[in-house]
Amino acid sequence: MKLELVATATFGLEAVVRREIEALGYKVIKTEDGRVTYMGDERAIVRSNLWLRSADRVYLRLGEFRAETFEELFQQTKGIAWEDYIPSDGCFPVTGGSVKSVLHSVPACQSIIKKAIVSRLSDFYCRETLPETGSEYRIRFIAHKDTFLMLMDTSGAGLHKRGYRVSDVAAPIKETLAAALVQLSFYRTGRVLVDTCCGSGTIPIEAAMLARNIAPGLNRDFASAKWDMIPAEIWKEEKKLAYGAADFDTELSITGMDIDRKAVNAAKANADEAGVTDDIDFVCIDMTKWEPGAGLPKGVSAEEQGIVISNLPYGVRIGDAEANRKIYRRFALLMKEYPTWSFFLITADKELEKEIEKITGRKADRRRKLYNGRIETQYYQYHGRKPVKVNR
Secondary structure, three states, rough: OOOEEEEEEOOOOOOHHHHHEEEEEEEEOEOOOEEEEEEEEEHHHHHHHHHHOOEEEEEEEEEEEEOOHHHHHHHHHHHHHHHHHHOOOOOOOEEEEEEOOOOOOOHHHHHOOOOOOOOOOOOOOOHOOOOOOOOOOEEEEEOOOEEEEEEEEEOOOOOOOOOOOOOOOOHHHHOOHHHHHHOOOOOOOOEEEEOOOOOOOOHHHHHHHHHHOOOOHHHHOOOHHHHHOOOOHHHHHHHHHHHHHOOOOOEEEEEEEEOOHHHHHHHHHHHHHHHOHHEEEEEEEOHOOEEEOOOOOOOOOOOOOOOOEEEEOOOOOOHHHHHHHHHHHHHHHHHHHHHOOOEEEEEEOOOHHHHHHHHOOOOOEEEEEEEEEEEEEEEEEOOOOOOOOOOO
């Protein structure tokens, strides 16, 4: 069955998600703020949920129409072939949002859409009531300027719920955002990667899973795994292929450090749950005292093209201004002392770039606006130069 799918993404990560979808072999037909629409089939639903690292959810797109009255909303919704997706006992809660639309009351829209679906399914299945005791087919509508987009959630829990976060710390970064930060850093196997403020270890863990080609959704369940429209055999086949695709032979050099011993212990526990505990060195250290080539990462010289990725204390939820300034100044000195290293720093504190420029005289090579939860941040990217090759 040819299907239109929608992968949602944190604002600013649409291009990353698009590349991931294309890497799976699917044709992207539209990229918008927070959404990437592409074509696929039942197997594409399975692969997308198993493999997309930076998307928030995967939806099945069921229809789009204009409605300025509740009668129009009812009739247009009822016109969708809901019986192609929802069985007679299917449970179908309705959620959504409305922006700049005449029908601005979300509860009212939910009620009308629910009634329209019930009416359509009751007629099709010749039943006066629908039990809704079966699998869940969560419906989401997005109303914008009187246009309603109707979606069905294939993921269930958000895709950031990998299943490995067994221990947490204050202000953790979402797994999907961490995976995107790693991909935007040009990290690949063979390169050194360090997270100087690793917290519960999300960035190093996502880097290791990427390097090992471990499918991020391999060890969790999805709402669509219980749908009648997707044969159970497809899920078995795709999970078997995902297990076989993992690479556990390549040597990795990933280090996570944090000043908080509890954070380091949490990171180790999470890495163990993710199956990458042997791929990451977690150490308790004050990053303002750290130098590449001084024992961290192990056996690495300062001349290598190392990568530093850090989700820094924002001062919004944790940390304080002066402590943050010390961290920024340390990064600036490291950039001067180790020019072949690249630094990728995410923070909501706009003082970071100013503090680094005072010492290095350089601005970030690139900056990207991203949202960590509801906090607006900038991802500052300082690219290291290539090492000079010495002819011998």
